[in-house]
Amino acid sequence: MFIESRHTVFRVRKEVGVMTYGVTGLRGLNYDICAYDGSRLKFRGPKCDLSSPYVAFLGTTETFGKFVAQPFPTLLTKHLPAAPVNLGMINCGVDAYLNDPAVLDVARHADLRVVQVIGALNLSNHYFKVHPRRNDRFVCARTALKRLFPEVDFTEFHFTKAMLAALSHRSDERYKMVCDELQKIWLARMTVLMKLLGEKTVLLWFAGNIPPIDAIADLGDPMLIDADMIERMRALSSAYVEIVPDPLAIERDREDMLRTLVSQSAAKQLMGPCAHVQAAQALQETCIHLIR
Numbered sequence: 001m002f003i004e005s006r007h008t009v010f011r012v013r014k015e016v017g018v019m020t021y022g023v024t025g026l027r028g029l030n031y032d033i034c035a036y037d038g039s040r041l042k043f044r045g046p047k048c049d050l051s052s053p054y055v056a057f058l059g060t061t062e063t064f065g066k067f068v069a070q071p072f073p074t075l076l077t078k079h080l081p082a083a084p085v086n087l088g089m090i091n092c093g094v095d096a097y098l099n100d101p102a103v104l105d106v107a108r109h110a111d112l113r114v115v116q117v118i119g120a121l122n123l124s125n126h127y128f129k130v131h132p133r134r135n136d137r138f139v140c141a142r143t144a145l146k147r148l149f150p151e152v153d154f155t156e157f158h159f160t161k162a163m164l165a166a167l168s169h170r171s172d173e174r175y176k177m178v179c180d181e182l183q184k185i186w187l188a189r190m191t192v193l194m195k196l197l198g199e200k201t202v203l204l205w206f207a208g209n210i211p212p213i214d215a216i217a218d219l220g221d222p223m224l225i226d227a228d229m230i231e232r233m234r235a236l237s238s239a240y241v242e243i244v245p246d247p248l249a250i251e252r253d254r255e256d257m258l259r260t261l262v263s264q265s266a267a268k269q270l271m272g273p274c275a276h277v278q279a280a281q282a283l284q285e286t287c288i289h290l291i292r
Helices: 094-098 101-108 143-148 160-170 172-197 227-234 247-258 264-269 273-291
Strands: 002-004 007-012 054-059 083-088 112-116 128-130 138-141 201-206 239-243
Touching: 054 101, 083 101, 094 101, 094 172, 101 172, 112 172, 112 273, 128 160, 138 160, 143 172, 160 172, 172 201, 172 227, 201 227, 201 273, 239 273, 247 273
Parallel strands: 007 239, 054 083, 054 112, 112 201, 201 239
Antiparallel strands: 002 007, 128 138
16 A cells, blocks of 8 residues: 555555455345436435445446355445445446436435446447437437448447447547547546545555556556546546455356356456455445545
């Protein structure tokens, strides 16, 4: 740990023991899906009593905890003086939060907010439109994208990632134009989100590698987010926690998931229970400090 300006930065790049956290695998998995008044979005439960102190966790697949019995918000339950409200959504984009005033209100009234860095691919923009709630769903190409890639039939695509992958094989130069637009839109909308959430907000990087210098060339998750973009968002947060689980934890998780999941690619892309334990451990001290 080191302190830089007013931001506490935690970096996890080596194995951390389970300490008081238990590792729970895929058996008995129950997402207990719930919703909060006034919102059309669905979240992982159990539904929290918002009249008592709580911490709001915003983010994507890792925060939701896909295929993980106890994601890091749940693991933190016993260690924080406030209940966790898991507002993570699988494959979501920033648009899902900005389009839902009720959920923003839940997050704003929390005693603390933890915002996972979300990829930039699932955003409506100058080139294409995504579903307002299920942001990974590709709705349509706009005129600008059809003109940029006249050889592509965009009716074939249902998901943004598949569409972008196809464009990347067509032309590096034209693909970069689309990525530049997505990064620009992400910065603008993440700035709006962070300002709406206000003080006592932790920015969380939870991925297999540290933020890259060139995210367009790297293509890792969170997709299209580079180190410079993270630096800009850190200025709007109370603390930044960077979690890169150690290779042994990732390998144990992969082996565990492969016993349950059919797809090897899915097992490689998802954070498993050991990685979530390390995330909870890294977040605990920062969250307790900011809640007080």
